[in-house]
Amino acid sequence: MPLVISELAKRFNDGYLAVDGVSIRVERGQIVGLLGPNGAGKTTTLRMLMGLLRPEAGTITVFGQRVRPGSAALARLGSFVEGPGFLPHLSWRANLDLYWRATGRSAATANLTEVLEIAGLGAAIDRPVRTYSRGMSQRLAIAQAMLGLPDLLVLDEPMNGLDPPQIREMRDALLRYAGDGRRAVIVSSHLLGEVEQTCTHVVIMGRGRRLAAGSVSDIIGQAGASSSGRRRLTGRYRCSPASPVSTASRRTRTGSSSTRTACPPPMWSPHSWVRASR
Amino acid sequence: MTSLDAGRSAATHGAATHSAGPDPGYSPARTLPLRVEAIRQLRRRRTMLAFGIMLGLPWILAAAFALGGGPAGNTTGLASLATVGGLNFAAFSLYASTGFLLVVAVALFCGDTVASEASWSSLRYLLAAPVPRARLLRQKLTVALGYSLAAVVVFPAMSLAAGTALFGWHPLRLPGSLVDLPPGTALVRLGIALAYILITLLFVAGLAFLLSVSTDSPLGAVGGAVGLAIISSSLDAVTALGNWREILPTHWQYSWLSALQPQMSWDSMIEGAVVSTSYAVVLLALAFRRFRHKDIVS
Numbered sequence: 001m002p003l004v005i006s007e008l009a010k011r012f013n014d015g016y017l018a019v020d021g022v023s024i025r026v027e028r029g030q031i032v033g034l035l036g037p038n039g040a041g042k043t044t045t046l047r048m049l050m051g052l053l054r055p056e057a058g059t060i061t062v063f064g065q066r067v068r069p070g071s072a073a074l075a076r077l078g079s080f081v082e083g084p085g086f087l088p089h090l091s092w093r094a095n096l097d098l099y100w101r102a103t104g105r106s107a108a109t110a111n112l113t114e115v116l117e118i119a120g121l122g123a124a125i126d127r128p129v130r131t132y133s134r135g136m137s138q139r140l141a142i143a144q145a146m147l148g149l150p151d152l153l154v155l156d157e158p159m160n161g162l163d164p165p166q167i168r169e170m171r172d173a174l175l176r177y178a179g180d181g182r183r184a185v186i187v188s189s190h191l192l193g194e195v196e197q198t199c200t201h202v203v204i205m206g207r208g209r210r211l212a213a214g215s216v217s218d219i220i221g222q223a224g225a226s227s228s229g230r231r232r233l234t235g236r237y238r239c240s241p242a243s244p245v246s247t248a249s250r251r252t253r254t255g256s257s258s259t260r261t262a263c264p265p266p267m268w269s270p271h272s273w274v275r276a277s278r
Numbered sequence: 279m280t281s282l283d284a285g286r287s288a289a290t291h292g293a294a295t296h297s298a299g300p301d302p303g304y305s306p307a308r309t310l311p312l313r314v315e316a317i318r319q320l321r322r323r324r325t326m327l328a329f330g331i332m333l334g335l336p337w338i339l340a341a342a343f344a345l346g347g348g349p350a351g352n353t354t355g356l357a358s359l360a361t362v363g364g365l366n367f368a369a370f371s372l373y374a375s376t377g378f379l380l381v382v383a384v385a386l387f388c389g390d391t392v393a394s395e396a397s398w399s400s401l402r403y404l405l406a407a408p409v410p411r412a413r414l415l416r417q418k419l420t421v422a423l424g425y426s427l428a429a430v431v432v433f434p435a436m437s438l439a440a441g442t443a444l445f446g447w448h449p450l451r452l453p454g455s456l457v458d459l460p461p462g463t464a465l466v467r468l469g470i471a472l473a474y475i476l477i478t479l480l481f482v483a484g485l486a487f488l489l490s491v492s493t494d495s496p497l498g499a500v501g502g503a504v505g506l507a508i509i510s511s512s513l514d515a516v517t518a519l520g521n522w523r524e525i526l527p528t529h530w531q532y533s534w535l536s537a538l539q540p541q542m543s544w545d546s547m548i549e550g551a552v553v554s555t556s557y558a559v560v561l562l563a564l565a566f567r568r569f570r571h572k573d574i575v576s
Contacts, residue, residue: 074408085400087318103309105304
């Protein structure tokens with residue numbers, strides 16, 4: 001199993017509970033979309049997955065190995081989170097080359113040509129980093145995440161900053177990447193349409209919690225269809241944010257009374273939001 | 279996933295790299311090689327500029343002395359003896375740079391190293407590569423100390439070359455006593471002075487490195503380390519503090535002048551070396567500890 005996240009929670013030093021008991025499973029061949037508005041806890045979840053943040057509770061396992069900061073399990077994961085991170089004084093090629101050498105693996109396993117092809121990048125990578133647009137920078141960062149063709153690709157808002165043709169290319173690239181059934185992709189987005197068109201499965205998040213999970217056709221199809229469909233969704237995944245019982249029990253479990261004030265505003269339900277986005 | 283599912287997927291995709299467990303091509307001990315880190319830092323404008331100053335400034339200083347007709351007056355300090363010869367000029371440039379220039383150079387390399395990665399957002403990709411956190415710090419500290427060493431050694435070496443070119447190769451005239459030391463002995467004494475200066479700069483290195491893992495602003499880390507060193511020097515000037523000044527890390531930074539006495543004494547240099555390395559060990563331990571537990575939000 002590429003990724004199993006169970007009951008993950010993260011509270012920041014200022015007391016803000018960013019992620020609250022989230023569980024996610026990603027299987028081979030799946031492209032799992034992490035869908036939710038800004039502040040839903042998507043990026044915090046992915047940062048914990050990368051070993052950058054220490055979870056307050058819960059576990060992450062990648063191909064059966066527990067993820068801890070810097071643990072070897074991360075070697076099977078390629079990531080792009082919150083924008084590119086390049087050294088501005090070097091060329092693109094030098095950046096990718098030095099990054100790959102920093103991972104300690106042999107140049108032969110980088111699959112650079114294949115990656116550039118998947119990411120839709122040509123011979124333009126010999127120019128210095130400063131000379132490129134944000135879209136180009138973003139695509140190169142995603143190419144960097146794909147170096148070595150990792151079995152699990154983690155992408156945080158990969159379509160942000162790309163123009164429509166680039167978005168189409170990126171979508172095709174992701175489909176190709178997971179298409180052979182051996183690799184898996186987890187991708188976050190705040191846009192329903194993106195997830196609908198790119199992903200096979202979706203996890204809906206809001207205010208740090210998992211609100212729904214399942215295949216894209218089940219979840220998004222139902223939620224948008226009818227009120228009975230919405231009821232089925234709520235019943236099936238036991239995730240109604242409005243339920244006073246579940247809210248109370250969560251607050252007790254994490255032992256905090258400040259959850260409500262620390263949470264970002266406004267009252268938000270996945271259903272109204274899903275409808276509004278369509 | 280059940281064991282049945284796991285078995286099926288393993289049978290379907292039998293390739294080694296696609297099974298469970300770690301990536302066989304990955305080894306933590308091979309991540310972020312020193313060579314790679316050195317190249318990443320070398321091509322930076324900051325590195326180039328620092329070495330440019332270290333290599334060019336001695337010539338500017340020497341030219342200023344030559345054109346200005348040498349120091350006036352009849353004092354017996356290192357400055358007034360700067361034009362006696364290359365060895366004297368090298369000793370003078372050490373004296374002129376101990377309090378600030380060399381401090382800035384070391385703070386630059388050690389303070390910039392982690393904070394600049396955070397400011398470029400590249401730190402998170404190195405850590406997720408994954409380069410284990412303690413290893414990342416070790417490799418970065420090694421390279422930063424290497425560059426610091428090079429910069430601090432290059433400056434007096436170039437001063438010796440510039441001074442010799444402009445003022446000739448003469449015995450080292452010692453300040454105060456005006457005794458002449460033969461060049462061979464003088465080179466050994468200057469070597470001892472330089473080695474001692476490097477040890478006193480370990481405090482600056484440790485401080486800058488701790489600030490570097492604590493902030494995402496490279497300028498803040500470098501400036502903070504230089505600033506604290508200056509504050510320490512200023513406190514050292516307050517004689518009312520009495521013996522308390524002896525635990526200030528900069529109190530001993532000019533103790534190498536005792537290597538330029540006719541009869542060399544080690545006492546204050548040993549004391550200074552102990553104080554500086556003690557500070558450095560504590561500050562570096564704090565840096566490693568802080569980074570190991572830190573949430574990376576850059």
